Amino acid sequence: MSSSHFLSISTFVFALAAFFYLAALIFRKPRLTLPARWTVVAAVVATTAGLLLRWVESYQMGIGHAPLSNLYESLVFFAWTAGVMYLFVEFKYKNPLIGAFVTPIAFLAMAYASMSPNISDRIQPLVPALKSNWLIAHVATCFFGYAAFAIAFGMSIMYLIKARNPEKIEGIIGHIPKLDLLDELTHRMVLFGFLLLTGGIITGSVWANSAWGSYWSWDPKETWSLITWFVYATLLHARLMRGWEGKQIAYLSILGFAAVLFTYFGVNLLPGLHSYGKV
Amino acid sequence: MKNANPLWKFFCSVTLTIVLLLSLAITSIIGTVIPQNESPDAYLHAYGAFRYQLLSALGIFDMYQSWWFQGLLLILTINIVVCSIDRLSGSWKLIFTRSPKIRPERFTNRSDARTLTDKRNAEELVSVYEPIVARRYGFCKVTRSKDGAVIYGEKGRLSRLGVYIVHLSVILLLIGGLAGSFFGFEGYVNIAEGEATDTIRIRNTGQIHRLDFQIRCDDFSLTLYETGAPKEYRSALTILEGGQAVKQKDIIVNDPLRYRGINIFQSSYGKLQPEKMPRPETAVAGPAEAYTLNFTSRASGMNYAVSAKVGVPVDIPEGLGKFVLMAYEAETAFRGMDVGASLKGILTPTEGEPVEVLLPLKFANFDKMRGGDVMIAVANQPQEKFTSPQPAEERYYTGLQVTNDPGVWLVYTGFILMLAGCFVAFYLSHQQVCIVIEQLRKNSRVTFAGTTNRNKLAMKNTTEKMFKAMTDS
Numbered sequence: 228m229s230s231s232h233f234l235s236i237s238t239f240v241f242a243l244a245a246f247f248y249l250a251a252l253i254f255r256k257p258r259l260t261l262p263a264r265w266t267v268v269a270a271v272v273a274t275t276a277g278l279l280l281r282w283v284e285s286y287q288m289g290i291g292h293a294p295l296s297n298l299y300e301s302l303v304f305f306a307w308t309a310g311v312m313y314l315f316v317e318f319k320y321k322n323p324l325i326g327a328f329v330t331p332i333a334f335l336a337m338a339y340a341s342m343s344p345n346i347s348d349r350i351q352p353l354v355p356a357l358k359s360n361w362l363i364a365h366v367a368t369c370f371f372g373y374a375a376f377a378i379a380f381g382m383s384i385m386y387l388i389k390a391r392n393p394e395k396i397e398g399i400i401g402h403i404p405k406l407d408l409l410d411e412l413t414h415r416m417v418l419f420g421f422l423l424l425t426g427g428i429i430t431g432s433v434w435a436n437s438a439w440g441s442y443w444s445w446d447p448k449e450t451w452s453l454i455t456w457f458v459y460a461t462l463l464h465a466r467l468m469r470g471w472e473g474k475q476i477a478y479l480s481i482l483g484f485a486a487v488l489f490t491y492f493g494v495n496l497l498p499g500l501h502s503y504g505k506v
Numbered sequence: 507m508k509n510a511n512p513l514w515k516f517f518c519s520v521t522l523t524i525v526l527l528l529s530l531a532i533t534s535i536i537g538t539v540i541p542q543n544e545s546p547d548a549y550l551h552a553y554g555a556f557r558y559q560l561l562s563a564l565g566i567f568d569m570y571q572s573w574w575f576q577g578l579l580l581i582l583t584i585n586i587v588v589c590s591i592d593r594l595s596g597s598w599k600l601i602f603t604r605s606p607k608i609r610p611e612r613f614t615n616r617s618d619a620r621t622l623t624d625k626r627n628a629e630e631l632v633s634v635y636e637p638i639v640a641r642r643y644g645f646c647k648v649t650r651s652k653d654g655a656v657i658y659g660e661k662g663r664l665s666r667l668g669v670y671i672v673h674l675s676v677i678l679l680l681i682g683g684l685a686g687s688f689f690g691f692e693g694y695v696n697i698a699e700g701e702a703t704d705t706i707r708i709r710n711t712g713q714i715h716r717l718d719f720q721i722r723c724d725d726f727s728l729t730l731y732e733t734g735a736p737k738e739y740r741s742a743l744t745i746l747e748g749g750q751a752v753k754q755k756d757i758i759v760n761d762p763l764r765y766r767g768i769n770i771f772q773s774s775y776g777k778l779q780p781e782k783m784p785r786p787e788t789a790v791a792g793p794a795e796a797y798t799l800n801f802t803s804r805a806s807g808m809n810y811a812v813s814a815k816v817g818v819p820v821d822i823p824e825g826l827g828k829f830v831l832m833a834y835e836a837e838t839a840f841r842g843m844d845v846g847a848s849l850k851g852i853l854t855p856t857e858g859e860p861v862e863v864l865l866p867l868k869f870a871n872f873d874k875m876r877g878g879d880v881m882i883a884v885a886n887q888p889q890e891k892f893t894s895p896q897p898a899e900e901r902y903y904t905g906l907q908v909t910n911d912p913g914v915w916l917v918y919t920g921f922i923l924m925l926a927g928c929f930v931a932f933y934l935s936h937q938q939v940c941i942v943i944e945q946l947r948k949n950s951r952v953t954f955a956g957t958t959n960r961n962k963l964a965m966k967n968t969t970e971k972m973f974k975a976m977t978d979s
Contacts, residue, residue, distance in 0.1 A: 290731065351733075351735070352731045352733065352735055352737065354735065354736060355736060355737070355738055355739055355758065355759040355760075355772075356759050356760070358738075358758075358759065358760055359760040411963065418932040418933075419932075421928065421932075422925075422928050422929060422932060425924060425925060425928055426925060429921045429924070429925065432917075432921070433918070433921070436914065437760060437761075437762065438759055438760045438762075438771070439771055439773065439907060440692070440762060440769050440770075440771040440773075440907045440908075440909035441692055441907075441909060441911075442911075442914065442917060443683070445537060445542065445570045447538040450534050450535075450537060450538045451538060453534060454531045454534050454535065457527045457528070457530050457531035457534070458527075458528075458531055460527050461524050461527040461528055461531070464520055464523050464524055464527070465524055468520040468523075469520055469521065469524070486531075494538070497538055497539065
């Protein structure tokens with residue numbers, strides 16, 4: 228089997244996991260979250276295999292490099308980090324319904340990568356600018372950060388749905404975790420994401436300084452990552468120093484994730500150095 | 507907030523921090539939508555004169571260096587410094603004390619305080635409980651009094667400094683950035699293979715900067731993948747001091763040459779234009795108000811001399827359209843070749859789009875190359891023989907980025923401090939626990955509680971475990 232087989236399989240397994248979680252939520256069948264969890268494990272395993280195999284295949288083609296070099300590979304890697312982070316969160320906080328808001332995001336990333344006609348899934352050689360040991364450190368920190376923000380986003384959406392009727396115990400709302408837990412978990416995820424985003428910006432800066440001779444040049448991608456950083460820094464200060472919580476934090480977390488999405492996709496519409504992400 | 511100075515109060519506010527962070531986030535968007543540091547012509551073309559002047563006055567075309575953006579950063583810096591000093595002076599004693607002041611009522615009054623009674627007396631209980639606290643808390647202190655004892659434990663006091671480390675790192679980044687922009691430079695230079703130079707151009711301003719040494723490009727090579735995509739740009743460089751080679755290195759995109767604090771990076775490349783043809787100088791007349799133009803019709807082969815004033819359209823015979831002389835230019839180039847003084851004009855054929863026509867004074871046959879229905883030449887000018895540029899032997903030049911940034915070590919220190927500080931501030935906490943033992947007549951009453959400055963969930967687990975250990979012992 229080739230890497231693309233594994234990756235198309237994982238797309239469908241992520242879809243199945245999302246289906247299980249959503250079914251558990253909508254039809255009030257918490258039992259369904261058990262197969263759902265194992266489906267996510269299977270999807271992560273398939274994606275891991277796909278990514279590793281793709282890495283090996285690139286060496287067989289004589290252009291060996293980590294599978295983190297274009298939009299297709301970054302989307303797959305994003306789905307992988309989201310899956311891994313989600314499993315960690317579920318293991319640590321034992322709250323499977325969060326999966327209903329995270330697995331669809333992972334599935335959408337995989338589906339967009341494999342089905343969009345504009346995204347090539349060919350293994351392409353690295354352009355000179357990407358040939359650096361910083362590539363893996365930079366991409367891995369950024370994407371784990373993005374995944375943490377994605378999970379925080381999912382939790383904020385849950386929070387806002389739950390907050391409309393916090394006392395209700397039946398229906399979908401009744402199955403959503405308690406508000407204070409969601410609030411706390413959102414905060415935890417934002418902290419983790421913020422640390423990694425900081426790391427991602429820093430590794431990117433150091434890399435830029437060794438490749439182009441300038442650690443910061445206000446390129447649109449750099450600027451947007453800084454904008455994202457400002458939004459989440461606002462969230463942290465508002466919460467820790469001004470005592471904001473609940474809905475206010477949820478809205479800021481959603482705003483932050485919008486900035487993440489623009490940093491990831493929107494910037495390709497603007498001119499700049501990070502053209503690898505172009506479709 | 508001990509200081510009542512209203513200015514201090516203003517800069518001490520976290521609301522100000524939030525407003526500043528959001529303002530920076532929102533205004534930063536502008537520079538990603540409007541391309542920065544382009545030529546004025548490009549902006550004039552895109553925005554028109556009025557909007558160009560307005561945006562230019564607001565510094566939008568170089569917004570990250572504009573007074574208002576730098577002003578926001580300055581206010582943020584003051585805000586960070588004032589807030590940090592204010593808060594740190596409040597908690598300085600708490601963090602750096604050798605013997606923390608223990609106030610048992612802070613713990614016994616807590617709603618989550620747990621109590622138990624034990625038959626043993628206070629002294630016995632201290633000997634049992636002290637190890638439970640000491641095992642988990644680096645600082646453990648027992649205070650005895652006539653009606654009981656207090657066991658106090660704490661750890662992670664220094665973790666309260668995490669947030670100040672992060673703030674310090676931000677200040678270092680800003681100072682490092684300032685140092686770089688004041689004392690450093692960012693320039694570029696193109697060097698042809700086999701040539702050497704010590705002169706570079708500064709980015710954005712275009713000023714000339716002279717280095718203390720020369721850079722020679724011995725060789726440039728471009729390798730491609732089979733697909734035709736670029737694989738590697740490699741320049742073999744030699745540093746020359748007083749004509750002596752002092753350093754030699756091949757640089758590629760991610761592997762620059764560093765010499766005496768100056769970094770030389772591979773940034774672009776290009777093919778050299780063929781050499782200018784050496785030719786005898788021909789005296790050329792300066793600009794005039796009117797010229798005699800020769801129009802040659804391709805269809806009939808007829809030749810017509812017409813006098814034309816600059817800026818006044820003339821009709822071309824045989825109904826071939828209109829022609830207007832626009833300007834005289836002393837130095838013009840065609841495909842990189844110097845063709846000397848020329849007239850520029852616009853030819854509007856009877857049918858079809860207007861075209862711009864270049865008429866070098868000394869090459870009467872030049873316009874033949876255009877292949878239009880009418881050939882135009884300027885009459886009565888000294889002539890030279892025109893030879894079309896020939897592709898010579900291919901030579902490359904390498905495009906180098908040359909930078910010097912004395913602030914970079916401050917920035918890197920800031921990076922390390924920021925990561926370390928964020929980790930400490932997010933994941934370590936200052937935890938305190940207290941066991942208060944009251945000696946009653948027949949037994950002892952024990953009250954136990956703990957506090958933390960963050961991560962309350964984890965602290966709850968710890969106190970639960972400790973309380974279980976206390977009841978079991």
